[in-house]
Amino acid sequence: MIKVAKYDDPHDACAAVVAESYRLWLQYETRTDDITIIVVHVNGLNQTADVENAYDAPLKSLPQVVEATGSESPFAITLNSKTNRFRHGLSRTQLKAIENSLDSAHTWVPPYASYRKTWEEEAHIERVLRDHFLFRRLTDSQNHVLLDCMQRMEVKPGDLVVEQGGEGECFYVVGNGEFEVVAAQEEGMEVVTKVLHRYTAENLSSFGELAFMYNKPLQASVRAVTPGTLWALRREDFRAILLSEFSNISSLKLLRSIEPFSRLTILQLSRISECLVEVSFSDGQKIIDKGESLSGLYVIRKGHVRLTFYIDTLSPGACCQFSCYLDKRTENQESHEHVVELTDGNHFGEWTLMGESVTSLSAVSVGDSLCSIITKEKFDSAVGSAPNHIKLQDSLGSSRDSVLCSDAITCKTITSSDLDWKMSIYATDCSEIGNVHLKGTDTIGCLKRFSRRKIKELGKKAQVLKEKELLLSLGGSIGVPLVICTFADQFYVGILFNCCLACPLSTVLSTPLDEYSAKFCAASLVVVLQELHKNSVLHRGICADVVMLDQTGHLQLVDFRFSKKLIDERTFTICGVANSLAPEIVLGKGHGFAADWWALGVLTYFMLQAEMPFGLGAENEAETSAKITSGILTLPQTFSTEAADFITKLLDANEITRLGSEGADSVKAHSWFNGINWTGVADGTLPVPREIGSRLEAFLQSRAVEVVEPALPTQEPCELSSPEWLEDW
Structure with a gap:
């Protein structure tokens, strides 16, 4: 914000406004294509003080333009004592600058000066x-x-x-x-x-x-x-x-990494940051004791905190949060207490912001620790009530639903009668994936159910059993949700996951993604493929229709129908999604893990262009196959140099020289991924880009209006005692 009253010459005032507008344009890329400046010269006001004193004088004439910013359209204000001439809070340009900084995967460090200036x-x-x-x-x-x-x-x-x-x-x-x-x-x-x-x-x-x-x-x-x-x-x-003038960037980044806050706006995060209170705890000091209720959300800034709790007495919100700490948890077999030790960046007490109370929890500082705390009262005053802001509006209805965690149902055997099918998200030839609600609770999950009749008619028994075994062995690894249980009824055999899916990735790709969002998705798939290949699993189905987005915006794989456990280095089965098949699959020469890296190249192109690089196989499969095997690739000029090089090296028709043929580390090392926090990608703490979040939220809001309860199956029930392979399902 600038004051033009201090300038004696109107030309200087105009120059100052234009210069400030242009500076903001350069700094924040906020376009101000047209700048209109109205300068009113009043005879007799020769000094700046005269002009400033005039602010309090009653005026009946037209308002004067005395201030302008480069981020807003020029506006007029009335010069009187009630005029609020200064902006309070963050401007749109500041918000965009902070947003860009939060989306950056690395912290800026001034470059080393190789030459000392005289x-x-x-x-x-x-x-x-x-x-x-x-x-x-x-x-x-x-x-x-x-x-x-x-x-x-x-x-x-x-x-x-x-x-x-x-x-x-x-x-x-x-x-x-x-x-x-x-x-x-x-x-x-x-x-x-x-x-x-x-x-x-x-x-x-x-x-x-x-x-x-x-x-x-x-x-x-x-x-x-x-x-x-x-x-x-x-x-x-x-x-x-x-x-560098923004001193709270680190606090905003920390808040954005916390799942309940990942959907909040920068302005809301900034308000929360201002409400945070830092409290130090010494070694062995009790933060909260059993029988007491937490006062708010605790974010660990430094040190370690040991939590002790009984899983059976946790609220749904608390159970949902602790499900992400399963790998850190130990259990006392005699007292049935669960213990988990949290460290820097972890948090607990999310449920307090939703109005829930947990009295069976104790927390003790391990060594000296520092926590940032925000109470429900402070949170509500900053952003409003928690259910409207913490939970992404979804198509399942209740904003208080939590995701299934395995501990919440260890004492109960789930059957199809315990679940309400809410909506279908994705379907294949004999299976359907959708979200379900566990009756009598506020808990949701994802169910993959296979039609028993379709399995029999299509002869898919071996494929379904293989997919089940792969999901059980891989569940809980990077990008693959944990399997809660499996069950069978008259119509279906099912696999229940501890996640809540939103849609296939293709749903949000009607227009190209910005480069950082595409890079985020590609990086997520790199770590997923690295984990699969480490377990000798070739996926062969990486494409926008198969890769899923959960309701937090992270990528998940729940479709392994084309996958295979590689015993030898190559396999010769021709299968997969037609327009994502690698040349070696199309030519029947045998293929290995390099085929998955080709598919990643195709998907990356699609994310940046919203078109397939070799056409749609569904329209003309022969023509698409010919383009794939030709080795000829044309890239749009809109691609950055690094992105074009990355895609070109993945879509190398020679699998020996293809990027990724020497392992995932060679893909991670490509210059397109410079600055990517691979640890954050792998553990899910890297914030989901805002463009993906906004597209996903828009889809979920529109889908919420369309959801209806599905009709009962019209097929004839199969005998549950037959076939024999269902006995151990």
Whole structure:
């Protein structure tokens, strides 16, 4: 926000507004295409003080524009004592900047200065930047960091610094030498190269501002005329310096990583961050004792906390939360107490924000620890009541539902009569996947049920049994939900999972994803495939229709009908999704794990383009197969260099040289994944990108209106005693 009243000359006031708007555009990529400035000159008001005193005077004339921001359309305000002339809270531009920072997978670190600047060089750079509108409003500390980030660049005559048609990523200050701006322009039927401008150190020249705005083709080239020196500032460093004024980024990142808060807006997270209270605990100090109720949500910032509880007395919300700590839990066989030790970044007490009380829990600090606490009262005042904000609105109705956890039902055998089928999410030739509600509870889960009649008619007995065994062996691993139980009735055989699915990935891909969202999904599948291949499982079904999104936005695999446990290095069965088949499968040459990496390449292309790279097999399978085996791939120019290289190397027709043929680590090491937090991807703590979350939420809200209870099956029931293979199901 700027005040123009301090300027004596209206031209200076206009220049200040434009400069601030342009700075915000560069900083936050908030477009302000049209800036309208109205300056009213009042005779007799010669001093700034006169103008400021006029704020409290009653005015009957039209309101004057005295303030403007680059993130809003120009607006008018009435100059009186009740006018709220300053924005309270975060502006839209600040919210977007923080959002970009939270979605970033790594923390910015200033680049190492390989060359120490002399005081003359620093003074020259400061003179150039002093009156430049981009840097005019930086603080002294930001200017010091910016100066350190300027990297020395030596050039020879004829060197191209930036090239017409390319994408710039740096801002340059001319240290010494002469540079010319050249552009190829059409004159009649010819293309003529013209020199448009010259830059020199004597003129305090600089160039490259557009690199800080967006990645668009440059309209001219800059070429060195003489030997010279440039000082370069990268876009990434500039934006990080601008963001350095936000001191609560780390708190917002921590809050975003907590599942109940992953769907909240940045503004809501910021309000919660302001309500957090930090409390220190010494070794052995009781945080909460049995018989007492927690006052709020506890987030462990440092140290360890040991929780002791009885699983049978937990509320549904608490049971749901503790299901994610199953691998850390131990059980006292005599007292039946469960013990789990939590560490940095873990949290407990989520149920308090939903109004639930648990008195069978005790918490003790192990060593010195530090927790951030927010009470239900503070939470409600910051974002409203918990059920409306914590739980993603879903098609199952109740916002208080929790996901099935195995401990919640260890003493009870689940049958089909215990479940209410709510909605179908995905179907194959003989199976159907949907969400179910456990009767008499607030618990939901995912059920994969196979039609007994279809199994018999299609001869799928062996395939169904193989898929069941794979799901049981892989359940609970990365990207594969845990199997709670299996059961059979007159119509179906079923597998119950401890997750709540939302839709196939293809549902949110009607338009291309932004690159970071596509990268998030691809990275998630890389760690899933790494785990499958480590267990000798070839999937052969990776595609947008088979990969599922759960209601938190994370990817899950529950369809293993094409999968196979590889005993040898190759298998020769031709199966899979037609437009995602690798060339070696199509040609029947035998295939191995490299076929899964090809499918990942096809899916990555689809996520970024919303089209298949080789066409739709359903329309013309022969033509699609020919394109796949030809080895010819055309990529859109909209793909970034790194994304194009990643896809090209995955869609290598030669499986020996294909990216991934040497294992998942080679895929992780590709430059497209630079900065990805692989640990966060594997353990599910990396926040789901906002674009995926917003698309998923829009789908679920629309689906909630459409859901109806399914009709009873019309097929004739099969005898439960036959066939024999059902006895051990």
